[in-house]
Amino acid sequence: MSQRKPFPFPEFESRWQKEWLASGAFRAPNPGEPAFDAAKPKYYVLDMFPYPSGDGLHVGHVEGYTATDILARARRMQGFNVLHPMGWDAFGLPAEQFAIKTGQHPRVTTARNVARFRAQLQGIGFSYDWSREISTTDPGYFKWTQWIFLQLYGSWFNPATNRAEPIATYAGNDPNSVRLAYVAEMPVNWCQALGTVLANEEIVEGRSEVGGFPVERRPMRQWMLRITDYAQRLIDELDGLDWPESIKLLQRNWIGRSEGALVTFAMADGDCVIEVFTTRPDTLFGATYMVLAPEHPLVPQITTAEKSASVAAYQAKVSSKSDLERTDLAKEKSGVFTGAFAVNPVNGARIPVWIADYVLMGYGTGAIMAVPAHDERDFEFAQTFALPVVQVVQPPGEAHWQGFTGDGIAVNSDFLDGLPTPEAKRRIIAWLEERGVGAGRVNYKLRDWLFSRQRYWGEPFPILWENGFHRALDEAELPLAQPEMDDFKPTGTGEPPLAKAVDWVRYSDGARRETNTMPQWAGSCWYYLRFCDPENPGRFAGQDAERYWMSGNPKSTGGVDLYVGGTEHAVLHLLYARFWHKVLFDLGYLSTPEPFQRLVNQGIILGDDGHKMSKSRGNVVSPDEVISEYGADSLRLYEMFMGPLEQMKPWSMKGVEGVFRFLARVWRLAFEENQEGQWIPSPALAEAEFTGQQARVVHATIKKVTEDLEALSFNTAIAQMMIFVNEFTGAPVRPLGALRTLLTLLSPFAPHLCEEMWVRLGAAFAGFDGLASRQPWPGYDEALLIDNEVEIALQVNGKLRDRVMVAKNATQAECEALALANPKVREAIEGKTVVKVIVVPGKLVNVVVK
């Protein structure tokens, strides 16, 4: 079936793709290269690089990639040196799972998937600089991932300078307690089915994000990254970024800063103390009991003999629950009394100490003072176990004090009485500090980053163990590749698969290699830096290249100028990458403190049934089928025409046909088919002047497309180009200047078509030199945008009554007179008094009457 296409895209699209590749058309020269032009400003536009899955490219990928590609192409035409690279986030579970099932090495699967993705991307005509392609699994790449890990291992966060410094500047006697990469025995999220631990961020509703398997808590020795030291800077330095407010908020909430106080409660019997964190130290007089997390280390110490059986039973019950069950049971409070009492430091009251699973070991100190009168959870618990409730805050207005958690006036609180909440907080903190039983304190929800995984297909840690101590592998021994293995299965014990490679593990008589590997996030934390200088064998990126592409300049804010990807990375990748970037910045390796200046999230594309695309629903659209039917330009154009980039929107094949017809109309503007079925230049084409109306449309289109590109409003830019084409389709004479302008403006959107039309026109007419994609971006003349006459609206009390034509330079008085003389206006104001007349030049006249 060789049905004739309305324009010959199957022939020319692949031809241009080959041509661009062969000529290196989109290669961006680095400083120091002969082709480098230092006078050009830089523009770094980046996609979130994909995990090359076995499913191939999705139309969702194509949306974001098309947006960045349009901008990259436009910026080149506007005289920028554009860095627009692509690579592969190719470590990851699916390849390893597949290897376990089939015995095929993940490297083989990964290479196959990468080849497929690359071919698909090239088949859409994206203008990536393919000479910069990288893969996180390439030893030449992960050498530097490991090197960055060593920088983390070899440095600490100095609170005095508020930045990372080499560990040598640390004056304490245990450097291992402050390293940014450290080892800890701690309860982790163990997933039996995957045979690995997971980060908090990788768990959704108590199950693994990948595969949805159950996850349990289990103490294990793990590598951790001290991201919590950067909590405040990760919040503060969001301010200067051009990111969606919602993403900034998501990050702030995830970091979860709260201000309060640390308070020390002495035990009534015995000499140990319990420390609690509270955001409401002003309610200390209302603390009528305390609660420890069931896992709290003090529990065995304070529990009385009489209560030890019930406490142990409760602990056992809680620890057997998965996180899912524990949060599922949130509705009913449970807990047991330890038999111990503590002393409230402000009033000497003996208050009972309980354990309960509503207190989490992972937040604050794992212990709380309970103020049931002014905390919902404490109140509920006190109700369940008949504990006393004492009011210490008087709410404003009529609100009832019981369970009131807002600000009010302190009562029943001795020296705090009468103070409003914020003042009471300050007073009590000063009081606690004077007596050494407490202090002001900022607390964060953010946990340190669990950085090791028990997998094969990841970066091995450049770490050696000797006599129970860890030390860094010498930099000269990087990259450290995984051993060759046939058996990738998890051991089931928590011991990583690499442990099975006995020869590899043995480094020397005394030393063994670390057998954990890094999580998938590691490689994606810094890939944007490697793109600056991907081949550099001696540094993660050459200093000149890093400075040029990442620094600010008068035309760019610095860092990656535009970063486009999905919201799913709002708190994972984007937080981790910022953290690594800041460490490298602090250590003097980078020129900016933030990696991504402008961030845009593309919306999800739904199936044509309005539901999320999924195999089970059968509503998945493959880019390949769209390309074979309508061509790559139609795919690109439709994805941009669907609606605003950031919005969720459903797919429609009818919509694809719509833009396809538009492209065919563009083609027929210039060519028609002769008797032999060949496309020849249309006889309507001529080197002719624009009519006034044509000039207006041409200049309005240049203006609109130029401005809409800055705002990433591609849908309206395309709509304007459709207006342009509609205007010239009916014209008996089509000025070649219109074609030149249109093909230039459209070429970032539909590059194959424009390139083809440009050279075909060039064969018949003068003024079509070079390539469409190499033309300078056109400018426009404001003066040509407005007709000599404009239509204005005539309103009475804001209501439209008539429309009239006036000269574009008509004075306010003339417009007003015209309005008052208008029969329809006269009819509407008949018998009423004109209060005033508002004239908006070129827009409307509004007559206000009473």
Place this chain on the structure above:
RNA sequence: GCCGGUGUGGCGAAAUGGCAGACGCAACGGACUUAAAAUCCGUUGAUGGGAAACCAUCGUGUCGGUUCGAGUCCGACCACCGGCACCA
């Protein structure tokens, strides 16, 4: 529960506080064609009136407010989508 986002024709959508519905889809009518497809030209928010070009009224989730004028700004509410969720 808390936080965020979105509500406009049959559908995707557009609109610096100034003529609501640009552009596209779908639908309908016409031209071309033996016919169909493709293409080209036109109509298309709702209701009522008119033979007709046209006229009137209503209309951006709901209710209120600010304003000469509100899809747009402010307040309250409703619905849907997303995120977080015993964080002391």
